[in-house]
Amino acid sequence: MSDAPITEWLDDLALYFETHDTNGEDRAHWANVYNAEIARKVKAALTAYQARVKELEADNARLSSVLGNIELLRADDGNAVIICCDDPEAASRDLLTAIDVTAQWTRWIERRFHGSSVADCLAKAAAARAAYGETDA
16 A cells, blocks of 8 residues: 555645744744644655565565575475575675585485575576476476
8 A cells, every 4th residue: 555645645734834824923833833844754754664664575575485495495305405605705796605405306416506695596496496397297
């Protein structure tokens, strides 16, 4: 759900307080100034909150994918997934991280998958497993 109507309403509220005639009353004028300022601060806080929620949703989707790939790769009896330490001497970013997978589809031989991150390595291994399943059906 979009919070655009709320942020637009806060803009309208601030504008109302900034332009509302106070009939020359000093207290009413300054109350309106502060109310407009508060409306703009609430809008800024809400906008920051919305951005953070989007970041967390993206992180959640990424982590769900990573966990899903781990579960997929180790689903069958005897399967193993080992997350290796990063190689600080890797020749390229794509060789920095590695995982080792041992499973029936690797013919029980440890097979290494390299990538720029653990998520990347897991995705490559999951794709290799899927390709094996398609050709070995």
